[in-house]
Each structure stands twice: as structure tokens, then as C-alpha cells.
Amino acid sequence: xxxxxxxxxxxLLTCCVPLVQAQPAGMDSLFQLKDAQTRSIxxxxxxxxxxxxxxxxxxxxxxxxxxxxxxxxxxxxPYVHIEPGATFTLGQIDxxxxxxxxxxxxxxxxxxxxxxxxxxxxxxxxxxxxVGDFFASGWGMGKEPRISSLAMCVNPRSGLNSYWQMPFQKxxxxxxxxxxxxxxxxxxxxxxxxxxxxxxxPCFHAQFRRVNPLPSKDVYTIVDGIQGRxxxxxxxxxxxxxxxxxWGEGEIxxxxxxxxxxxxxxxxxxxxxxxxxxxYAERKKGGKDVYENFSSPYTGFYRVPDAGDQxxxxxxxxxxxxxxxxxxxxxxxxxxxxxxxxxxxxxxxDDLASVAYWYQVEPHKxxxxxxxKEKLIITE
Numbered sequence: 001x002x003x004x005x006x007x008x009x010x011x012l013l014t015c016c017v018p019l020v021q022a023q024p025a026g027m028d029s030l031f032q033l034k035d036a037q038t039r040s041i042x043x044x045x046x047x048x049x050x051x052x053x054x055x056x057x058x059x060x061x062x063x064x065x066x067x068x069x070x071x072x073x074x075x076x077x078p079y080v081h082i083e084p085g086a087t088f089t090l091g092q093i094d095x096x097x098x099x100x101x102x103x104x105x106x107x108x109x110x111x112x113x114x115x116x117x118x119x120x121x122x123x124x125x126x127x128x129x130x131v132g133d134f135f136a137s138g139w140g141m142g143k144e145p146r147i148s149s150l151a152m153c154v155n156p157r158s159g160l161n162s163y164w165q166m167p168f169q170k171x172x173x174x175x176x177x178x179x180x181x182x183x184x185x186x187x188x189x190x191x192x193x194x195x196x197x198x199x200x201x202p203c204f205h206a207q208f209r210r211v212n213p214l215p216s217k218d219v220y221t222i223v224d225g226i227q228g229r230x231x232x233x234x235x236x237x238x239x240x241x242x243x244x245x246x247w248g249e250g251e252i253x254x255x256x257x258x259x260x261x262x263x264x265x266x267x268x269x270x271x272x273x274x275x276x277x278x279x280y281a282e283r284k285k286g287g288k289d290v291y292e293n294f295s296s297p298y299t300g301f302y303r304v305p306d307a308g309d310q311x312x313x314x315x316x317x318x319x320x321x322x323x324x325x326x327x328x329x330x331x332x333x334x335x336x337x338x339x340x341x342x343x344x345x346x347x348x349x350d351d352l353a354s355v356a357y358w359y360q361v362e363p364h365k366x367x368x369x370x371x372x373k374e375k376l377i378i379t380e
Contacts, residue, residue, distance in 0.1 A: 036195035041091035042188060043077045048093065079187045082113075082178040090174045091190045099166035101191040105158050106131050108184030110140050111376045114177040119203045120170040124366040129208040130376065131176065133355050135160035136300075136316045138238035140378055145302040148295045151234060151318045151357075164233075164357065166204040167197045179373050202230050202359040210371050212351035213242055214336050222252075223356035224331035225368070230360030231323035232330060234316070237274075240351030241311040243338070246279050247348060250335030257328045265324065270334060274315040275299035308380065310351065318357075332356060 037050075043062065045053035054073050058064040061076030082088045106113055110132030117127035130138070136152050137144045137160065147154040153161040166172070178184045207223050214220055222235060232254070241247040248270035253263035267273040271280055280301050281292040289311060293302040298320055304312035324330075334354075340346040370376070 034195070036193040038191070038193055040192070041093075041190040043080050046091070048091070048192070079185055082176060082184045082186065084178055084181050084183065087175050087177040088186075090176055090186070090188060092171070092173045093168070093192060094171045095194060096169050096197040097192050097194045098168070098197065099172070099190060099192045100163075102162040103189045104131070104135070104160045105187040106160070106184065107141065107186070108178065108182065109180045109377070110137070111378055112179040112373065113184055113186075114179060114370070116175045116177070117166070117204070118173040118175075119168045120172070120362065122362070124364070126203055126364055127206040128367055128370065129206050129355050131160075133208055133236060133238065133353060134206060135162060136236045136314060136355075138236070138314060138353055139304045139307070139312050143304050145293070145300075145314055146295060147300055147316070149300060149316065149318060150297045150320055152316070164204055167201050168203060169197045169199055169201065179376070200361065202361045203364075204357070204359055205364060206355055206357045207367050208353070208355050208370065210351075210353035210375065212240065212353075212375070213349040214352055216349055217347045219333045219335055220352045220354075222332040222334060222354045224333075225365050226326070226330040226358065226360065227328065227365045228360045228363075229327050230330075230358055231325055232319060232332070232356070232358040233323050234318045234357035235273075235332070236314070236316045236355040236357075237270075237334070238353040239270075239313045239315065241313070241348075242350050243348060245338045245346070246282060247311075247336070247338050247350060248279065249337035249339065249345060252332070252334040254324055255331040255333075256324075256326050257330075259331075270315075271301070273334075274301055274317050276301055330358070
């Protein structure tokens with residue numbers, strides 16, 4: 001994990017500076033001193049204050065029973081509970097800084113645990129995503145993939161890690177809402193630096209969408225309504241195939257600025273956009289579909305095993321070395337296509353859920369409402 005963290009810091013730091021600037025960074029800069037202070041928020045230090053970690057007592061600690069013979073300072077409060085219908089503030093930071101790493105192990109229904117990030121006192125969140133999908137693990141607890149990428153790492157069993165750099169000028173707030181009917185539990189740590197951040201620095205955004213099933217001949221919208229100037233930096237797509245046969249032939253399209261009917265950027269197929277080819281080596285073995293999962297620094301694909309009648313897949317693409325730059329607005333769509341007889345495309349009515357990740361100069365346009373609770377739930 002350390003190597004992943006250090007390597008990402010080399011690559012991603014340029015995403016956290018004003019769009020008009022270039023800032024070289026690399027391992028050769030790690031020994032250089034910087035006017036910044038490292039802090040970290042966890043259930044053992046909710047404020048991140050210097051010298052305030054591990055102070056929970058047996059009277060208040062979530063793991064007081066386990067620590068009852070050891071006392072204060074011995075892992076007394078390593079997690080939090082979030083009751084049904086409640087929203088918990090995971091962290092609040094005053095002043096300027098950059099979130100550099102988030103580690104999390106949630107216990108509950110991933111699709112009903114909603115992460116939100118608010119930058120600089122804003123009322124509308126810049127990030128609003130179910131926790132599993134945010135970490136490219138949208139198919140639920142116990143079905144997490146193994147991801148070894150620069151922006152996200154998912155490690156055994158459910159170690160969810162984000163290395164997206166998230167700058168803010170006046171403060172930030174991170175919350176989680178539990179939409180489920182049962183109490184959720186969250187272990188987490190939010191690492192950040194307190195440092196000056198130029199006013200024009202763009203902020204991190206992430207938006208979730210889901211449609212199941214996609215209406216016949218409709219095109220799935222990954223994101224639209226982005227207004228402002230920024231860089232599109234990543235896509236996660238959870239694809240549930242509702243019918244037999246190949247499912248990933250559709251094109252992704254990026255409508256930049258004044259594009260209307262036709263986009264500036266048009267891909268050649270779903271698995272092509274996620275940097276695979278030929279159906280991820282789809283084949284039959286013992287009557288079952290077989291695919292070749294992979295996880296690389298910028299792209300990855302996995303199949304969820306034993307998902308029942310619906311075949312389920314996850315795909316990520318991080319535009320770290322090739323951000324998609326927009327000046328005024330952005331819309332991203334993808335088709336859902338398979339094959340039918342006589343070499344003809346077949347529009348599919350699949351289960352599609354996505355997260356779009358981007359940086360933009362604030363203010364941002366408020367997101368559309370999340371799907372209703374019953375539209376979020378993954379049926380077994």
C-alpha cells in the first residue's frame with residue numbers, strides 16, 4: 001500500500017493545482033520540506049487535532065468491552081455506528097488543505113450508505129455516492145474486487161482506499177447517511193494536510209447514477225449538467241447483464257462545451273474504453289462464462305462470481321495521464337449494446353450504475369437527486 005500511495009502522489013499532485021499551472025512532482029521531491037502539517041481524522045481522533053488521538057475512555061468507546069482490561073489508549077474507539085436513517089459527520093476540517101488518502105471498512109448495505117463531501121461551506125455536496133461504488137466496488141459487501149490502481153486500492157477483505165487528491169480553500173465536511181433498515185458500522189481514516197491552497201484551485205467531484213433496467217434503445221447517461229471549467233478524471237461502471245450473450249459493445253461519448261447532437265470524443269466500445277478488448281476474453285468453461293479479470297494503475301475489469309441469473313461486472317478507467325479537459329460544460333453517455341442474428345447490434349436493457357469523477361472550479365451545479373431507495377438496492 002505504501003508503494004501505491006507514494007506512486008500516486010507523484011502522478012496526481014498536478015490535478016490539485018490551478019488548471020493554468022504545471023507543478024512537477026515525484027519521488028525526488030519527497031525529501032523536500034513543505035509548509036504543511038499532516039493530520040488525520042478517525043474515530044480515535046474525530047477532530048484531527050494535534051496530540052488528541054487515542055483519548056477515548058471506557059465510558060464512551062465503541063470497543064470498550066474489548067479494551068476493558070487495558071484502558072485508555074488501547075484501541076478503545078476504532079469504529080462508529082450509524083443508526084438507520086441517521087447521517088454521521090465522519091470529519092470536518094477548518095481552513096485550507098488537501099485530503100490525501102481515505103481508508104474505510106464499512107459494514108452494512110453499501111448501496112444504502114451514502115458518502116457526501118462538502119467543500120468550502122457549500123450547501124450542495126460535490127461528492128454524493130454510495131460507499132461501495134465510490135471505491136469501485138459497487139456490488140456489495142462480501143463481493144469486493146481486488147483493485148491495485150493509482151486512484152483506488154481495494155485490499156483483502158474490504159480495505160477500501162482512495163488516493164484522489166482533494167483540495168479545499170476554506171474547509172470541508174465529510175458525512176455518511178445510512179438509508180438502510182439496520183445499523184451500519186464504519187471503520188475509517190481520513191488523512192490530510194493543512195496548507196495554503198490557491199483560490200482558483202479546482203475541487204474534486206463525484207456523482208452516482210443508476211438505471212435498472214435501461215429502457216429499450218435509451219442511452220445511459222453517466223453524467224451531464226456539469227458547468228464550469230475542469231478536468232474529467234475517471235469513470236466507474238457497474239454493469240449487470242439482464243440477458244444472455246455479450247453485453248459490452250456500446251460506445252462512450254464525451255460532449256464537450258458546445259457539442260450538441262454529436263460528441264467531440266467517441267469511443268469504439270465499452271470494453272475498449274476500459275482498455276480491454278474482445279469481450280475481456282469471454283469464453284465458456286463447463287457451461288459457465290469465463291472472463292479474465294485485471295487491475296492495472298489506470299484501468300481494470302472484474303466479474304462478480306456467483307451472482308445468480310444476472311451476470312455482474314465492474315470496470316474502472318482513471319484519466320490520470322489523459323484527463324478530459326472542458327471549458328464550459330460536459331456530458332458523458334454510454335450505449336448498452338450486444339449482438340443478435342446476422343451480425344446485427346442488439347440494444348440491451350441492462351442494469352447500469354456509474355460514478356463520474358472530475359475536478360472543476362467552484363461553484364458547481366447541484367446534482368440531480370439520487371435514485372429512490374428502492375432503486376438503489378441490489379437484488380440477490
